[in-house]
Amino acid sequence: MxxxxxxxxxxxxxxxxxxxxxxxxxxxxxxxxxxxxxxxxxxxxxxxxxxxxxxxxxxxxxxxxxxxxxxxxxxxxxxxxxxxxxxxxxxxxxxxxxxxxxxxxxxxxxxxxxxxxxxxxxxxxxxxxxxxxxxxxxxxxxxxxxxxxxxxxxxxxxPNVLGAAGIPAHGEDSAEAYVSNALPDVLGRDRDRFAGRRVLVVGAGHSAANTLLSLAKLPGTTVTWAIRSSSPGRTYGGETADALPARGALGGRLREHVESGAITLLTGFGIQRLAIVEDGVEVSDGTRTVVVDRIVSATGxxxxxxxxxxxxxxxxxxxxxxxxxxxxxxxxxxxxxxxxxxxxxxxxxxxxxxxxxxxxxxxxxxxxxxxxxxxxxxxxxxxxxxxxxxxxxxxxxxxxxxxxxxxxxxxxxxxxxxxxxAATAEPVAVGLATGISGGLLRSPLTVIDVPAGSGEQAGGCCG
Missing domain, CATH: 3.50.50.60 (FAD/NAD(P)-binding domain)
Structure with a gap:
């Protein structure tokens, strides 16, 4: 018809x-x-x-x-x-x-x-x-x-805001120059922004894990990881039990870095306020405060x-x-x-x-x-x-x-x-379920939190 x-x-x-x-x-x-x-x-x-x-x-x-x-x-x-x-x-x-x-x-x-x-x-x-x-x-x-x-x-x-309540934290707009969105090219084009700096990564997804592991490779860089939940278990995932070994390795390597002290983990950290101070930007959850040079917002x-x-x-x-x-x-x-x-x-x-x-x-x-x-x-x-x-x-x-x-x-x-x-010796792949994944729908699939796709009319990670 x-x-x-x-x-x-x-x-x-x-x-x-x-x-x-x-x-x-x-x-x-x-x-x-x-x-x-x-x-x-x-x-x-x-x-x-x-x-x-x-x-x-x-x-x-x-x-x-x-x-x-x-x-x-x-x-x-x-x-x-x-x-x-x-x-x-x-x-x-x-x-x-x-x-x-x-x-x-x-x-x-x-x-x-x-x-x-x-x-x-x-x-x-x-x-x-x-x-x-x-x-x-x-x-x-x-x-x-x-x-x-x-x-x-x-x-x-x-992207989502840094503020824990779903709206920008106090001072978030004024601190915009200190914030990078998810998945900066830490070891490539964006290296100078992060090398030798104090960096805070906010978020519990795979993009946060990816960025944290890259930052840990930069000499002289102090890496802090803040999550709102009480445990990083969701980010660590299934590790060796994961159906996709590369994804499992991502969580396992991150856990090792946290346990070794190479990455400082702040749990239960819901950002309430950001303030520009003399030596960087002060980030507070209302009780605790950390002062950093750069922030990576991997909040989804x-x-x-x-x-x-x-x-x-x-x-x-x-x-x-x-x-x-x-x-x-x-x-x-x-x-x-x-x-x-x-x-x-x-x-x-x-x-x-x-x-x-x-x-x-x-x-x-x-x-x-x-x-x-x-x-x-x-x-x-x-x-x-x-x-x-x-x-x-x-x-x-x-x-x-x-x-x-x-x-x-x-x-x-x-x-x-x-x-x-891409340059890591033992690549841990990103889940492209934003494209993260295709025709064989009865097989293990990829994850893509973002992304394909994604950006408006830009085909984002998952777009």
């Missing part, structure tokens, strides 16, 4: 791993589409943490539909068992995918989305809404009409729904995801390994034809898998094609030790992409 909207393209926001997965599935089904990417290249946000090595091998980081399109074009697939860096993920997989004749003409770069609404209708108007095209306004002022919108814009550029990310404020969204008041998805991913109830399969039905909003997929779909849930995003893309595209049997045949099996930790997250400090610098 055709409608008056069928001649319009489906708009995909973001050319990160999950956005390009959606594009590959749209191309495979012959549906018209346009991809709107804020960056100058695909996977712009992934490239920002390109120095980090994933802890999942290539076979988990490639979407099945994308792999088929690439294989048909003669693509030389990387060794399935190798651990790629973020830069390799972008250059060796996502760039060739975006350059395929089936995708390239439909991708627009430097196309930042400013707002999404319905043509001629604000949020209050109901009559004829489902039959009215989406109007997507770019930052340049250009308007684009679409029959549906797949929002894979990620969360990379909307949150979605920004401002661009779709004129659409009808029904967001869970806790997670910020759809209400149907929220109980499935709530870290107070689940480790990531217990998240059940979910697809278009759990991602549906009151606004017909709008779907947020990828890390943005998870709201504030701290850990997201790229493989989950790939399956979301497949399910949503199948539904848009009218193939509801395929759309609802969602298959996703996340191993208990293959994603978060084995225990539910009761006190979170946020997450981030996981891994170690």
């Amino acid at each position: 055709t409608t008056q909207l069928d001649h319009l393209p489906i708009a995909v926001i973001g050319a990160g791993p999950v956005g390009l997965s959606a594009a590959a599935h749209l191309a495979e089904r012959g549906l018209p589409f346009v991809v709107l990417e804020a960056g100058a290249k695909p996977a712009a946000a992934v490239r920002e943490w390109g120095h980090v090595r994933l802890f999942s091998p290539w076979r988990y980081n490639i979407d099945a539909a994308a792999a088929k399109l690439l294989a048909d074009a003669g693509w030389a697939r990387p060794d399935d068992e190798e651990l790629p860096t973020g830069a390799q993920l972008a250059d060796d997989y996502l760039q060739p995918l975006a350059d395929l004749p089936a995708l390239r003409p439909h991708i627009r770069y430097n196309a930042r989305v400013a707002a999404v609404t319905r043509a001629g209708l604000d949020r209050l108007r109901t009559a004829g809404r489902a039959d009215t095209p989406f109007l997507i306004r770019l930052a340049t002022g250009e308007d684009i009409l679409a029959r549906a919108v797949i929002d894979a814009s990620g969360t990379w550029h909307t 990310f949150r979605p920004d729904h401002a661009i779709v404020s004129e659409l009808r969204l029904d967001l869970d008041p806790i997670m910020g995801s759809t209400r149907a998805l929220a109980p499935l991913i709530d870290p107070n109830e689940h480790s990531c390994g217990t998240v059940p399969p979910h697809g278009v039905d759990e991602l549906t909003q009151p606004e017909p034809g709008y779907y947020a997929i990828g890390v943005k779909s998870y709201g504030r849930a701290p850990t997201f898998l790229l493989a989950t995003g790939y399956e979301q893309a497949r399910s949503v595209v199948a539904a848009l094609a009218g193939d509801w049997v395929a759309a609802r045949d969602v298959q996703l099996d996340l191993p208990e030790t293959g994603v978060c930790n084995s225990d539910p997250v009761l006190a979170t400090d946020g997450g981030g992409c996981c891994g170690t610098p």
Whole structure:
């Protein structure tokens, strides 16, 4: 059955791993589409943490539909068992995918989305809404009409604040010059910011672990780690019991550094105040105080729904995801390994034809898998094609030790992409479940807290 909207393209926001997965599935089904990417290249946000090595091998980081399109074009697939860096993920997989004749003409770069609404209708108007095209306004002022919108814009550029109460700590804004966001290139381009300095890392996710281990390699650098929870057990994870050995090694090495005194751990440290003092920045939880030269904020990310404020969204008041998805991913109830399969039905909003997929779909849930995003893309595209049997045949099996930790997250400090610098002698890979992971959904998957994807329209770590 055709409608008056069928001649319009489906708009995909973001050319990160999950956005390009959606594009590959749209191309495979012959549906018209346009991809709107804020960056100058695909996977712009992934490239920002390109120095980090994933802890999942290539076979988990490639979407099945994308792999088929690439294989048909003669693509030389990387060794399935190798651990790629973020830069390799972008250059060796996502760039060739975006350059395929089936995708390239439909991708627009430097196309930042400013707002999404319905043509001629604000949020209050109901009559004829489902039959009215989406109007997507770019930052340049250009308007684009679409029959549906797949929002894979990620969360990379909307990190959580340092303040323990979810709002900036007192003085946080004035201390901005002292703060670096998650996954700085400590051993590379950002080395001069950290070498020989007193550095505080805030957060309990894999991105914090990655940064801490890198900082510990810098001579003369004093490293302090602050977490809100009473124990670092969630960050240490399963160690030798982990289904992905590289990820387990990450937690084990961090624990050894803490126990040896190379890294000073502050537990139960919820930041209340920052103040610029004569010899640095003073950070306080109301009782204890530490004075440092630099702060790395690895506190996780949150979605920004401002661009779709004129659409009808029904967001869970806790997670910020759809209400149907929220109980499935709530870290107070689940480790990531217990998240059940979910697809278009759990991602549906009151606004017909709008779907947020990828890390943005998870709201504030701290850990997201790229493989989950790939399956979301497949399910949503199948539904848009009218193939509801395929759309609802969602298959996703996340191993208990293959994603978060084995225990539910009761006190979170946020997450981030996981891994170690590419230059380490014994690479501990980042979990790319923001892309973190792909077509083989019944195998151990990757983790990506961020990230693909992620930054708004930049394809973030998990985008």
